[in-house]
Amino acid sequence: ILNVEQSPQSLHVQEGDSTNFTCSFPSSNFYALHWYRWETAKSPEALFVMTLNGDEKKKGRISATLNTKEGYSYLYIKGSQPEDSATYLCALATGGFKTIFGAGTRLFVKA
Amino acid sequence: DGGITQSPKYLFRKEGQNVTLSCEQNLNHDAMYWYRQDPGQGLRLIYYSQIVNDFQKGDIAEGYSVSREKKESFPLTVTSAQKNPTAFYLCASSRRTGGVWDGYTFGSGTRLTVV
Numbered sequence: 001i002l003n004v005e006q007s008p009q010s011l012h013v014q015e016g017d018s019t020n021f022t023c024s025f026p027s028s029n030f031y032a033l034h035w036y037r038w039e040t041a042k043s044p045e046a047l048f049v050m051t052l053n054g055d056e057k058k059k060g061r062i063s064a065t066l067n068t069k070e071g072y073s074y075l076y077i078k079g080s081q082p083e084d085s086a087t088y089l090c091a092l093a094t095g096g097f098k099t100i101f102g103a104g105t106r107l108f109v110k111a
Numbered sequence: 112d113g114g115i116t117q118s119p120k121y122l123f124r125k126e127g128q129n130v131t132l133s134c135e136q137n138l139n140h141d142a143m144y145w146y147r148q149d150p151g152q153g154l155r156l157i158y159y160s161q162i163v164n165d166f167q168k169g170d171i172a173e174g175y176s177v178s179r180e181k182k183e184s185f186p187l188t189v190t191s192a193q194k195n196p197t198a199f200y201l202c203a204s205s206r207r208t209g210g211v212w213d214g215y216t217f218g219s220g221t222r223l224t225v226v
Contacts (some may be wrong), residue, residue: 004153024225034214043115043217071179089154097142097161101153 002026004092006102009046013022013080014110023090032093033073035064038104039086047075047088080109113138116201117202119219124189124196124225132221134202140216141206143185147171148199148220160185189223195226202204 005024013019023033024046032051039045048057053068061078077084087104115136124130124178136143142161146154156169160179174193178187189196203215 010152032214036214036217041219043219044215045217046214049214091154097144097159097167097212099156099215101146101155103151103153109206 002094002100004090004100004102006088006090006105008105009103010106010108012108012110015081017109018078019080020074020076021088021106021107022074022097023102025092025100026071026076030092030094033066034091034093034099035073035075036089036091038088038089044089073106075077078105080107081098082111084110085109115138115202115204115216115218117200118219119221120219122221122223124223126225127191127192129188130223132189132202132223134158134185134187134218135183136185136204136216137183138204138206138216139182140204141182142204142212143171143179144203144215145169145177145187146186146203148201154201157187169203175212198223 159165
């Protein structure tokens with residue numbers, strides 16, 4: 001059974017700190033990796049979709065990389081702000097309608 | 112604005128009762144999904160539907176039923192056969208672009224509690 005692991009489970013940082021978290025998976029047999037941001041009381045929203053080894057995506061202060069050979073993706077946040085506080089979900093689309101979600105990394109940014 | 116609407120936000124059910132969670136989208140997306148979230152776990156797929164009048168079981172379909180009579184609507188019924196229904200339920204939709212399914216658009220969820 002394909003398992004998507006996210007670490008750490010939660011993270012507390014100060015405003016202005018840069019941070020990163022990991023999504024790891026055992027296989028490169030997939031066609032896309034998605035990152036979502038899920039703020040409390042809101043809907044998860046799509047951040048990035050990546051498909052190729054070496055893919056790098058950036059949106060403002062948030063960026064992500066993908067390494068399919070070693071089975072991981074990193075999400076980076078530069079200069080964290082309180083509004084970055086959310087749960088960040090990683091999801092592996094393995095083909096057809098099968099998407100495996102990690103349990104998420106809960107980020108708390110203190111002002 | 113286009114999006115997905117789930118209702119109700121909170122739902123309380125007595126043991127032995129069936130309840131239906133609503134999910135409506137106006138995005139013209141072909142595919143719709145129901146996921147369940149439990150503390151400390153990733154989202155788990157209950158059912159999905161690729162087109163109207165067709166749906167497939169996900170990983171944890173037992174005790175649930177769905178229908179897809181309209182493209183816009185994909186209601187989920189939690190039946191009395193579901194042994195542990197207390198959870199957070201998320202509905203999502205997606206479309207196909209260039210032969211590949213895009214990422215999901217999610218609703219804001221329904222929290223179901225059995226009392």
